[in-house]
Amino acid sequence: MRAVGVPGSGRLARREVRKILLGLLFVSPWLVGFLWLQLYPILASLYYSFTDYQILGTPHWTGFANYARMFLHDPLFWVSVRNTLFFAAVSVPLGVVIGIALALLLNARVRGLSLYRTIYYLPTMIPVVPAVMLLAWLLTPSIGPVNYLLGQLGLPEPGWLNDPAWAKPALILLALWGVGGSVVIYLAGLQDIPATLYEAAAIDGAGTWQRTWYVTIPLLTPTILFNLVVGLIGAFQYFAQAYVAGAFGGPLNSLLFYNLYLYQNAFQYYQMGYASAMAWVLLVFVLIVTLAIFRTTGRWVHYAR
Amino acid sequence: MKVQTRINSFYAVVATLVLLLPLITACGASKTGQTGGATQQPTSAPPASTAQSTKAAVPPTTAPAASATTAPMASATAGPSATAAVPTSGAATAGPTATTAALKFPPLSSLSPSIPEPKSPVTITFESWIQGATLQKLYSQFHKLHPNITVKFITATSDNEQDKLTTQIAGGNAPDTAYVDAGWVQDFADKNALVNLDPYIAKSKAVDPNDYVTAWRKMATYNGHMYGLPFDGETTGLFYRTDLFKAAGITHPPKTWAEFKADAQKLTQPSKKQYGFAIFAPEASYYFLSWLWQAGGRYISPDGKHITLDTPQAKKAAEFYVGLRKYSPPDLYNSNSYDARTAFATGKVAMYVAGAWFAGEMAGPFKKDVKNNWSAAPLPCDVRCANQIAGDSLVMFSQSKNRDAAWKWIEFLAAPQNMLTFNIGTKQAPGTLLPPRKSLLANPALYKYMPVLRQFAAMMKTGEVVGQGTNLPSSFFKIDTILNDELGKAIYGQETADQAMENATKQGQAILDRSQGH
Numbered sequence: 001m002r003a004v005g006v007p008g009s010g011r012l013a014r015r016e017v018r019k020i021l022l023g024l025l026f027v028s029p030w031l032v033g034f035l036w037l038q039l040y041p042i043l044a045s046l047y048y049s050f051t052d053y054q055i056l057g058t059p060h061w062t063g064f065a066n067y068a069r070m071f072l073h074d075p076l077f078w079v080s081v082r083n084t085l086f087f088a089a090v091s092v093p094l095g096v097v098i099g100i101a102l103a104l105l106l107n108a109r110v111r112g113l114s115l116y117r118t119i120y121y122l123p124t125m126i127p128v129v130p131a132v133m134l135l136a137w138l139l140t141p142s143i144g145p146v147n148y149l150l151g152q153l154g155l156p157e158p159g160w161l162n163d164p165a166w167a168k169p170a171l172i173l174l175a176l177w178g179v180g181g182s183v184v185i186y187l188a189g190l191q192d193i194p195a196t197l198y199e200a201a202a203i204d205g206a207g208t209w210q211r212t213w214y215v216t217i218p219l220l221t222p223t224i225l226f227n228l229v230v231g232l233i234g235a236f237q238y239f240a241q242a243y244v245a246g247a248f249g250g251p252l253n254s255l256l257f258y259n260l261y262l263y264q265n266a267f268q269y270y271q272m273g274y275a276s277a278m279a280w281v282l283l284v285f286v287l288i289v290t291l292a293i294f295r296t297t298g299r300w301v302h303y304a305r
Numbered sequence: 306m307k308v309q310t311r312i313n314s315f316y317a318v319v320a321t322l323v324l325l326l327p328l329i330t331a332c333g334a335s336k337t338g339q340t341g342g343a344t345q346q347p348t349s350a351p352p353a354s355t356a357q358s359t360k361a362a363v364p365p366t367t368a369p370a371a372s373a374t375t376a377p378m379a380s381a382t383a384g385p386s387a388t389a390a391v392p393t394s395g396a397a398t399a400g401p402t403a404t405t406a407a408l409k410f411p412p413l414s415s416l417s418p419s420i421p422e423p424k425s426p427v428t429i430t431f432e433s434w435i436q437g438a439t440l441q442k443l444y445s446q447f448h449k450l451h452p453n454i455t456v457k458f459i460t461a462t463s464d465n466e467q468d469k470l471t472t473q474i475a476g477g478n479a480p481d482t483a484y485v486d487a488g489w490v491q492d493f494a495d496k497n498a499l500v501n502l503d504p505y506i507a508k509s510k511a512v513d514p515n516d517y518v519t520a521w522r523k524m525a526t527y528n529g530h531m532y533g534l535p536f537d538g539e540t541t542g543l544f545y546r547t548d549l550f551k552a553a554g555i556t557h558p559p560k561t562w563a564e565f566k567a568d569a570q571k572l573t574q575p576s577k578k579q580y581g582f583a584i585f586a587p588e589a590s591y592y593f594l595s596w597l598w599q600a601g602g603r604y605i606s607p608d609g610k611h612i613t614l615d616t617p618q619a620k621k622a623a624e625f626y627v628g629l630r631k632y633s634p635p636d637l638y639n640s641n642s643y644d645a646r647t648a649f650a651t652g653k654v655a656m657y658v659a660g661a662w663f664a665g666e667m668a669g670p671f672k673k674d675v676k677n678n679w680s681a682a683p684l685p686c687d688v689r690c691a692n693q694i695a696g697d698s699l700v701m702f703s704q705s706k707n708r709d710a711a712w713k714w715i716e717f718l719a720a721p722q723n724m725l726t727f728n729i730g731t732k733q734a735p736g737t738l739l740p741p742r743k744s745l746l747a748n749p750a751l752y753k754y755m756p757v758l759r760q761f762a763a764m765m766k767t768g769e770v771v772g773q774g775t776n777l778p779s780s781f782f783k784i785d786t787i788l789n790d791e792l793g794k795a796i797y798g799q800e801t802a803d804q805a806m807e808n809a810t811k812q813g814q815a816i817l818d819r820s821q822g823h
Contacts (some may be wrong), residue, residue: 055475056496073819075812076786107494141636142578162639164797241753251639267468269782 049277055270066277077278078252080261087168087257088235091175095231096224099179104212105188110125117187121180132244135174136161161245164252171241182227189223190216203252221301229290239263258282308667310679386612393688409744410722411510414450419508420709423453429714432459432473433484434466437734439727445715454710472652476500479702481711487524487535487696488770494527495779500701501530505712507542511720519536520768521741527697534700534719537728537738539661540764541595541684548678549655558682562599562625565656565685572655581632583654585641589792590785591693592642592658593686594771596622598691604771612784612817615810623802627795638796650674658684660695661761665737668755681760694768697743721745730754739765780820784813 024031049066051059091245106117114143123131139160147157193216201211239259240251249256249264262282266275269274436458444456459480461469467489473479479498493499493551506512514522517535525533545558553572559565569581585592597604602618605611613619632637634653646663648654650671657663667675684692699715701708717723725745730736735754739746739762746762771777771785791805791812800808 009579054497055471073815159639161634162636246639251586252797252799253790270471 032094045276045279048273049280051273053273053276055272059273066274067281069274070277070282076253076256080256080258083168083254083256084238084258087172087234087238088179090168091172092228092235094176095179095182096170098176099186099227100217100220100224102179102183103190106183106187107190113287114285117184120183123178124180126178128240129244131174131178132241133175135170136245139170144182146296157285159251161255162251164250167246167250167254171245174241180259182231185227186220186223189220218302222303225293225297225301229293232289232293233286236282236289255270325346373686374435378631378774382585389693391769395425395597402755411720411723413446413717413720416511416720417505417509417712420505420712421452422713423707423710426453426455427710428455428457429482429705429707429711430459430480431482431484431714432461432466432470432480434461434463435484436460438448439730443718443723443726446716450717451710451713454713456714459651474702474704475702481705481707482699482701482715483515484536484697485533485700487521487533487538487698490525490698490700493700494532496702497704499532500703500705500708502534502701502712503530505716506531511716511806516721518741518743518746518765518768520694520765520770521696524696524770532699534715535741536697536699536719536724537736538694538741538765538768539697540695540761540768541592541658542761542764543682543684544649544657544659544663544667544679545682546649546652546675547680548679549652553655558680559656559685561685562687566625566628569629573632578634578653580634580654582629582656582658583637583640583642583648584626584629584796586638586793586796587643587789589796590789593623593626593788595658595692596626596687596767599684599689600625601688602815605777609778610817610821612810612813614788614806614813620686620803620806622804623792627792627802627805630796630798641778646671646807647674649679652678659682660693661737661758663737664755664757664761664791665735667759668735668759673768681757683760683764690767691769692767694765694770696738725750740803750804778820780816783816784809787812787816 043106050061050063052065053059053061064209102120106113106120110116126134138144141147141157141159141162144160147160160170197215197219198211201215206214237259240258242255242257242260243263245293246255249260258278259282262275262278265271265278376813396633398676448455466483466485470479470483470485470489470493474493474496485493490499506514512534514531517525521535521538522531525531525535530699549572549765550556550558550568553568554629555568555571559568572579572581594604597614597619600618600622602616602622603613606613614623624682634648637648637654642657642659642663645654646657646659646666647797649657649663650667651674661681664681667679683690699719701711701715718727721740721742721744724740724742727736728736729751732754737755737758739751741759745751745766751762752759771781788809791800791809794800795802795805
């Protein structure tokens, strides 16, 4: 209890309040933006996921109907899950392996190194839409340059984006073409490895291969972990490329990725309630996968210091 | 160490080449594209990416949720040509037909005198993807007649207008009026977004509901009231290469299914990379409809409670339609009728089913490739003749605060002489759409720039829409997606047409039952 009218403490309290208010005022652009444009839509989507909201008209509470429909009655949902898991399971590990290989190359002594670094990073700079258009053109069956080349070599010419079996591999190729982004991160990780460890290994008689396997890779694991988690989340949220390559889900829905199907439900079919439920399922799934990966880190991630 | 460096350099160069290859070839491609002219441009587009833009020309696979009588156009006997004959012979002894028809048109200055003119200036909005000189000319004429009404044009694309309008309605910012796909009218009316136009139509000299071609009127009607004014329309028809027909010794376009199949077979010569037909999995359910109806099948039972795709008629239609894959280039299975137009223009495909918009492509951007080696004909018939239709309507939104002024604008556009002007287009950019008014279809002015459209006008009376008199459930688009997927699998040879129909019926029925609370 504070006595009313005691000058010192009252002024102090008021100054403190003022300070807090002033602070809040300064962060208010962010605060308002966060509460209004992020937190509110997030919470609203949770609410809508339990309704039959269709953008026009009022939402009605339907309990877990959307979730039940997703898991029990919607074969396309499972198609999208399978497509996404396949894409993640192939493109992420391949991206890690190729990313590390290229980073090791770039870390070695090569003439014109900065030129190569620029070139490897270049594909990352190309916006998604032209990149996909380019890919689609390269892989055009019968008249595209890739199939022309394959034909000249006497190899079979796949239908690529027109063939349900080859559409996903085509997009995986595209994903690997943009591996330069993670290469830069691996390079930073490589340069973080203390030279003393290599010297020690060399003195112990370790060759290039052994130094790579016993020094470089273990000490690169924190970077691998980072790229793995970011890559997996990116794969689960894969959307723009699939949308450009086949807005309707590609041949026989072979490019119907989770987020593309979510988008179709929300903005083509106006099933906003169902789409919200899908978004929350994805969030929970990504959370579980990420936590599971972090659980295992004790066994394979080594920190230099 | 030196050797190591050299090996590293080698790998680096190889990797660089692999990464750069796409870019280098692309540069080469863009060069050939410039010199190659019109042909290169469309091929370089990815097969499905422009699928969205297809909406512009072809109605989306979620077929118009509209209805038409099973007996197409009750007044078929007094069809276009018959109605036209009356004014021509009755009114004038001399002068061309067009002038004669013009005499019959209501005066634009007083289309609905009993609806008050605004006393002070008002601005109304009109959302559409149609621009161009014709519309501007019509508007300046309108503004002269109604100086107090200013129309503000809001631009949308045919791809995004439905999304945009939905968002605008939800946000309370709907435009006063809009030009919309005829298939959206019932949907928006169902959501209370549109104004019932019946009271206005009753007072108007511009609009005569009985003059609209039946299928179009039905598309604009919801619960017995008109919520849209049909403004333009088109039908699906058969385009064919006259040169390839001649080379194969075919004298006339096929009139029956048997003829169609025989012609497709004759025209298919894989060694010459030439095919008789082109079938598209992404649009399978949409283009299947014509064949379904021709075989006497239905999508949905008249009471709207049963999916009827497993009937013998439907299965027969599916078998025939999917069977056309043998005469279609596999490269194009995942394409669509818009992207694949190059294949027809370059003679890779000899017969092509598409809407009348396709004529505009062949007469316009692809004229250099296809020259005059093409023509169009009505689709072949089986048990009966039938074909899909599409079109656009003018609507007024219930959020409009200036309904009378809004009416004056859409009524002005819908007046017969203006519908005619709009649909004819200009010599440079002739329209491929037709006015869905019986009294206008006989007007020779419609065909002066694009004579081939006569074939499509003839098909307007056999035009049909899904449901055929049934109010479709809101879950219809899901059912149609399933049919599309199943037909797609059959086109890719992963199941038989019979299985596709069985599966689509089973899954579609489950969705229908759930949506009706069984």
